[in-house]
Amino acid sequence: MIRKFKFWFWGIFTFGILLTATLFTLIAFEFFGPMPTFKQLENPKSNIASEVISEDNVVLGNIYKEYRSFVDYHEISPNVINALIATEDARFHKHSGIDFRGLGRVIVKTVLIGNRSAGGGSTITQQLAKNLFPRNINGQENKIVRTLKLVLTKFKEWITAVKLERNYTKEEIAAMYLNVVEFGSNAFGIKAAAKTFFDTTPDSLKIEQAALLVGIVNAPTRYSPILNPEKSLARRNIVLGQMYRYGYISKQEFDSLSSIPIQLKYKLQTHNRGIATYFREMLRLFMTAKEPNPKRYYSHELYKEDSLLWETNPLYGWCNKNKKPDGTPYNIYTDGLKIYTTINSRMQRYAEEALRSHLKNDLQPALDNEIKNRGNRIFYDITTEQVKHILYSAMRQTQRYRGLVAAGASRDSIIENFNQKIPMRVFSWSGDKDTIMSPLDSIKYYKKILRSSFMAMDPHNGNIRAYIGGPDFRYFKYDMVRQGKRQVGSTIKPFLYTLAMQEGYSPCTKVPNVNQTFVVGDTIWSPRNSGRSKYDGQMVTLKWGLANSVNNISAWIMKQFSPEAVVEMIKQLGIRSHIEPVPSIFLGTFEFSLYEMVAAYSTFVNKGIRVEPIFVTRIEDKNGNVLSSFNTKKQEVISEQTAFLMINLLEGVVNQGTGIRLRYKYNLPGHIGGKTGTTQNHSDGWFMGITPNLVAGVWTGAEDRSVHFERISLGQGANMALPIFALFMKKVYADSTLNVSPDDDWQRPIIGGHINLDCEDQNTNYEINEIEIY
Known part of the structure; x- marks a missing residue:
């Protein structure tokens, strides 16, 4: 009986080992599908945001598919590393990608005993492998096929984890993991998370902040401090408990930090916010422009302008003109380009403050007052029919209008829909404003904003x-x-005066301040000044003429x-x-x-x-290699x-x-x-x-x-x-x-x-x- 038991025991054990070895061999030789190559392991692909950087080295914003920027290990606070290891992989520095002791714990406590709180057996390296090379499991397949695929995928991740350990140091693996994982709120990677939740950098994260972010990784929605603050707080304290358990913080620190409420400086990072938003959008469109095709243009003049840019400006259409080593075009959304611009962040901020201040405090209130005094007539000096045409044209440009047309709505029903009041959020100079108004009224509202x-x-x-x-x-x-x-308007007049200066006139040249007459075909045309001056009919200098923007003088030069x-x-x-x-x-x-x-x-x-x-001025790849440099073009066009x-x-x-x-x-x-x-x-x-x-x-x-x-x-x-x-x-x-x-x-x-x-x-x-x- 004992001999029979031993025979079956060692038979099953040996078969299991042989089966496992065979599976690993077949996986390694890609019998069950492709495995990451050495080149892929050396250069794992990930969607990295391109950074737009000012001339004074401030990141103005990012252009991305996923908001992710990479940082090196030394740029990450030790608090983050300690929280990660304590929570996700306490034996991180003791294994080579697979923690067999951890696996044994999972088998005994989770599978046999049913204790779900025992945690999983995946190491940080395995989790990195899963994030770099995602699983491809079809939820529509039957349970047996799906389970077999899941087992094979798990074995693939083990092999990939071992390969990662051979190619990278532990520090590099930890940094790579923190760079690729999702933290929710459209933040991918620790740099984006630190900016989004705390408006700081990864190297400045405090212990309780690091614990919060590491806790989020486990389930970004469930433990989101924005969506589920109570669960997020509880999860953060679990991470702090793990840090205390493994000696990264003291009991006193744990007691103190776990009692601190969550304190965020949350700002969802989007293309619409931040500094130099118009510039960043212009840059994106400029660099991703395609070679001009006249069929895509409604104006031949615009086609000519863009064609000239394509031929003469290396930055215009840069992403489509330049290729990566693999022969594919650069992708501004995923390739992690570093775009160094000429914008000065302080000048940009001063300009934005000046523009907003004048419009908000002076100009818009003055226009609003005028509109109110003329019976709330927004449009001036045009007919009722012209007003209707303007408003209907604006309606046709909205997504609401296109949706109603697609649904088969008639013009009358569309107009009726646009007159129904609904809740909406609108722009105001004092901040976003929640209100109730009809879509047509919102069009009128925006029309009067300067x-x-x-x-x-x-x-x-x-x-x-x-x-x-x-x-x-x-x-x-x-x-x-x-x-x-x-x-x-009159800002064109200096160009006319330039011609006069070039042809021998001087600022002090005197000319007659009288009406000038032009004969254009069968038409006699005489531009006039809208106001009167005590110098009408006298000899005046060109300098006086430009200083006061007098049409008589400009017309005289024109003749x-x-x-x-x-x-x-x-x-x-x-x-x-x-x-x-x-x-x-x-x-x-x-x-x-x-x-x-x-x-x-x-x-x-x-x-x-x-x-x-x-x-x-220059564009670098994600590794800091200069891809292109740019210089301006100069040409002498008038004399000094x-x-x-x-x-x-x-x-x-x-x-x-x-x-x-x-x-x-x-x-x-x-x-x-x-x-x-x-x-x-x-x-x-x-x-x-x-x-x-x-x-x-x-x-x-x-x-x-x-x-x-x-x-x-x-x-x-x-x-x-x-x-x-x-x-x-x-x-x-x-x-x-x-x-x-x-x-x-x-x-x-x-x-x-x-x-x-x-x-x-x-x-x-x-x-x-x-x-x-x-």
Whole structure:
């Protein structure tokens, strides 16, 4: 009997060993499917967010499929490592990937005794293997097949774990595990989790914070401190208990820490939040652009612009122009690129604060008051039918409208649906606002909200320092720096004056301040000033003409040159938008982007050399290898003397003309030039500002040109846009680390001959006039 028992015992035991060995051999030779290769183990794939980094080394944000950034072992607090090992794998440093003692404990306590609290037998290395090479179990298969697949998958994970142990150190394995696991709230990896839950970095996590995060890993939803705070607290204290059990903290520390309530600095990380949101979105679209195909464009001009970018700018479409070693294109969402930009995080923050401050505290309340005083009429000077057309066009652009159309709803029923009140959250200058209104009323609500855009650039190297496409990216996605174009008004006039300076005129050249007449075909056209001046009919200097933005003077210059010559000058300065060579160019009725305008004005400061704006200096892969470097392109387009004369003219605008409130209201010192711009019906307000080391531009207006101020005193560029530049520059001047100072001076050229720039000697006294005569 005993001999028979021994025979069966050793037979079963030997068979089990042989079966296990055979299974492992077959798995290793990929009989049951592919195993991770050596190359895959050396370079395991994981969706890593690309980081957008400022020139002062601040992470502006991430571009990702999964919000995950990798950190090295030395960048992780020992508190996290201790909590992880104590909770998930106490014998981590004593095994080689598989903990047979742990497996024995699981078999005896969990399987035989049924004690579920005994925990699992998977080591950290096995869990890493499972995360790096996920299981592929089909829930639709029958239980036997699914169980067999699960066993085989488990054996695969064991083999992979052993291979990982051979290829990596324990420290590397712990770091890899913490980099790949999910923590919930769209946070993947310890770096994202530390930022999301505590607004800190992994190396700064306290013991109780580390315990909370390690506890979450076990079940990100069940132990979420946001969704289930009580369960999360209990789980955190279990982790603290494990840390005490294995000697990582003392009894006194355990008692103290376990009594602390959960204290979060929770901020869900999304593409819509953070600093430089418009810039990050522009960068994403720029780098992922595909080669232009005319069939995808509704405008031939846009196709031409993008085609030129594709041919001349290596950053445009970078992800589709460059290949990884395996021959596939780079993926900005998963490849963990490090994109080093020219944005300065402090300047960006100052710009965002200035823009929000002016719109929130001054401009929007003034417009709201006007709308209220005219009987809540949002749109001005248009018919009822035109208003209906605007609103219906806005309805058609919504997801709600498209959904109703897809469901077969008629136009009448759609309109009825849009008039039904529902709960919703809307934008307000004081923060998100929960309210009840109809979708149609929400369209009207957003139509009256003013928008603004801002861009600042170093005129000498083309580096873009600050970039804002609108007031709040969450609600207003349209980028009014590069994407949007509006009529530029009088900010186009310096380009006309540039041609005059180049052809031998000077700021002190006197011309007649009288109406000018143009004959265009069979039409006689005479642009007029909207206001009157005591210098009407007199000889005045060109400097006075630009300072006060007088149309008579611009028209006189226009008559001295052909429209084609003016267009050519504008193109030389870097404007690529479409312009027709017509005499009315100087009124600024053509639409340019703020991006183009800032670059063009930078030419004056950079001694006549046009520099292409640049916003990325280099791109690195996730390991820090430089993939591409970028430099700006420069071209001399006007003489150094012409550029300096234009600086003198633009200083006149600030010192004696439409930009004078920079001096008397905002008390900005130092060398500053600029130009205000106001379009018809005060629909658009512009200000372009230049200093020796920084050029910036501002546009302000509503989504629709029919939403505007009634009075020019409120609707002019000096009131709509200039204050944002002023508030920004005050903050920049106050920050000595930015190396932009009121003491900066223009780079003065050696001007041949004797050109008088002090026009006061020519008996034309300047009048303080900040209202454009357009």
